[in-house]
Amino acid sequence: xxxxxxxxxxxxxxxxxxxxxxxxxxxxxxxxxxxxxxxxxxxxxxxxxxxxxxxxxxxxxxxxxxxxxxxxxxxxxxxxxxxxxxxxxxxxxxxxxxxxxxxxxxxxxxxxxxxxxxxxxxxxxxxxxxxxxxxxxxxxxxxxxxxxxxxxxxxxxxxxxxxxxxxxxxxxxxxxxxxxxxxxxxxxxxxxxxxxxxxxxxxxxxxxxxxxxxxxxxx
Numbered sequence: 220x221x222x223x224x225x226x227x228x229x230x231x232x233x234x235x236x237x238x239x240x241x242x243x244x245x246x247x248x249x250x251x252x253x254x255x256x257x258x259x260x261x262x263x264x265x266x267x268x269x270x271x272x273x274x275x276x277x278x279x280x281x282x283x284x285x286x287x288x289x290x291x292x293x294x295x296x297x298x299x300x301x302x303x304x305x306x307x308x309x310x311x312x313x314x315x316x317x318x319x320x321x322x323x324x325x326x327x328x329x330x331x332x333x334x335x336x337x338x339x340x341x342x343x344x345x346x347x348x349x350x351x352x353x354x355x356x357x358x359x360x361x362x363x364x365x366x367x368x369x370x371x372x373x374x375x376x377x378x379x380x381x382x383x384x385x386x387x388x389x390x391x392x393x394x395x396x397x398x399x400x401x402x403x404x405x406x407x408x409x410x411x412x413x414x415x416x417x418x419x420x421x422x423x424x425x426x427x428x429x430x431x432x433x434x435x436x437x438x
Contacts, residue, residue, distance in 0.1 A: 229265065262315070263321075266318075288312025291356075335376070338393070340372055341396060344369045344372065360419045373433070400434070403423060
C-alpha cells in the first residue's frame with residue numbers, strides 16, 4: 220500500500236461520516252479500542268514510508284483530532300460521570316498523538332521559536348487550565364475575550380514573522396494552533412443539538428466565521 224492510500228485510510232478511520240472516531244465523538248457515541256489501534260497501526264506504517272519527516276502528511280491529524288479527544292472526555296465526564304470512560308477517551312487521544320509525534324522531526328528552527336515571547340504567550344492561551352476549549356466543553360459557552368486575545372497574538376506573531384523573515388511560509392507550530400483554533404466549529408452542533416442552546420451555537424458560528432477569515436488572511 221502506498222503512502223497516499225494509507226493516509227486516506229487514516230482519514231477514513233478518523234473522519235468518515237458513518238463511523239469515524241471524530242464523528243462518533245461529536246455525536247456523543249463511545250468507540251472501541253480496536254479502532255484506535257487501527258489508526259495507530261496505519262500511522263506507524265505511514266511513518267515508515269516517509270524519509271523526509273519534515274513533510275509528514277499526518278501532522279495535521281494531530282492538531283485536528285487530539286483536542287477533540289480532550290473535549291470529548293469532558294463531555295463524557297459531564298454526561299456519564301464515569302471516570303473510567305473519561306480515562307479511556309484521554310488514553311485513546313494520547314495514543315494517537317504519541318504515534319504521530321514519533322513520526323515528526325523537531326528541527327533546530329522549531330526549537331528556536333520556543334523563545335519567541337509572542338509565541339510563548341500564544342501557546343499559554345491553549346495550554347493553561349480553564350482555557351477556551353475547556354470552557355466550551357463544559358457547556359460554559361465561548362469566552363469571546365480569550366478568543367480575540369488569541370487572534371490578536373496570532374496576527375502580532377505573523378506580522379513580526381513576515382517582517383523578520385520575508386516569507387509567508389509560517390512555522391508548523393503556528394499553523395497547528397490556527398487549525399486547533401478553527402476546531403471551535405465542532406461545538407456548533409454540540410451546543411445546538413445536545414445542550415439545546417441555539418443562541419450560543421449561533422454566537423460560536425459567528426465568531427468561527429471571524430476566526431476563519433483571520434486565519435486565511437495570515438497566509
